[in-house]
Amino acid sequence: xxxxxxxxxxxxxxxxxxxxxxxxxxxxxxxxxxxxxxxxxxxxxxxxxxxxxxxxxxxxxxxxxxxxxxxxxxxxxxxxxxxxxxxxxxxxxxxxxxxxxxxxxxxxxxxxxxxxxxxxxxxxxxxxxxxxxxxxxxxxxxxxxxxxxxxxxxxxxxxxxxxxxxxxxxxxxxxxxxxxxxxxxxxxxxxxxxxxxxxxxxxxxxxxxxxxxxxxxxxxxxxxxxxxxxxxxxxxxxxxxxxxxxxxxxxxxxxxxxxxxxxxxxxxx
Numbered sequence: 001x002x003x004x005x006x007x008x009x010x011x012x013x014x015x016x017x018x019x020x021x022x023x024x025x026x027x028x029x030x031x032x033x034x035x036x037x038x039x040x041x042x043x044x045x046x047x048x049x050x051x052x053x054x055x056x057x058x059x060x061x062x063x064x065x066x067x068x069x070x071x072x073x074x075x076x077x078x079x080x081x082x083x084x085x086x087x088x089x090x091x092x093x094x095x096x097x098x099x100x101x102x103x104x105x106x107x108x109x110x111x112x113x114x115x116x117x118x119x120x121x122x123x124x125x126x127x128x129x130x131x132x133x134x135x136x137x138x139x140x141x142x143x144x145x146x147x148x149x150x151x152x153x154x155x156x157x158x159x160x161x162x163x164x165x166x167x168x169x170x171x172x173x174x175x176x177x178x179x180x181x182x183x184x185x186x187x188x189x190x191x192x193x194x195x196x197x198x199x200x201x202x203x204x205x206x207x208x209x210x211x212x213x214x215x216x217x218x219x220x221x222x223x224x225x226x227x228x229x230x231x232x233x234x235x236x237x238x239x240x241x242x243x244x245x246x247x248x249x250x251x252x253x254x255x256x257x258x259x260x261x262x263x264x265x266x267x268x269x
Contacts, residue, residue, distance in 0.1 A: 017112050018059070020040070022101065022102075023040045023117070031096055031203075032146050033092065034090045036089075037088065037091060059076060061074065062103070069151035092146035103116070131158070137167075146158070189260065196247055208237055208239045209237040210235070231251055235248065235249055242268075245264045
């Protein structure tokens with residue numbers, strides 16, 4: 001009687017590594033200077049072709065992230081009726097330091113794409129963040145937003161201006177991924193306060209005067225700032241060789257959920 005052979009498990013083909021990588025236009029930049037990232041292919045030279053993005057369809061996910069950031073950027077987006085992939089994107093780094101960025105792609109849970117690029121963000125040598133007071137007002141006298149691809153739950157905007165002969169700049173933090181609802185006002189407001197305080201501490205050092213340690217903040221503000229602010233409360237003041245900086249809180253019924261903001265003036269005007 002013939003011996004029946006036991007059925008064998010079909011071989012599962014392991015996904016092979018794909019030749020996709022990450023490139024940048026600049027690897028050494030100033031804070032808040034945009035860096036352009038781009039997907040590259042070490043085998044094919046079809047980048048820019050209308051159908052070149054289709055080669056990414058085999059992947060379940062393609063992820064870009066910055067080391068230490070809270071969130072990751074999903075480069076592939078698909079649903080039942082559509083497919084898309086981001087092959088180029090800009091990013092502004094807010095803080096100085098060596099920032100490692102990663103590209104990772106997966107098929108059936110197996111990593112098939114792996115690459116990294118280091119971007120060196122230099123400490124600011126300008127008067128206030130990425131501004132020199134000699135350049136204010138800027139053309140258009142409008143605010144500028146600095147995209148960070150939602151790797152954090154906030155994004156920055158800076159508004160430099162010249163009003164009544166007074167040069168100034170305001171830094172705002174706007175929430176991106178935190179949901180807004182009637183019960184989140186306090187949470188959003190406290191988060192903005194924390195983000196702005198820690199950011200200015202990181203760039204310029206700890207505040208010279210704080211509401212916790214000095215009851216005369218209004219007097220210090222009047223001494224060091226020319227613009228008289230109404231409907232605000234002074235929370236912190238930083239003094240630097242070229243700039244006076246304050247964390248202010250809008251008060252009153254018309255205040256926004258991002259009610260805290262940074263206000264700066266040159267110290268020699």
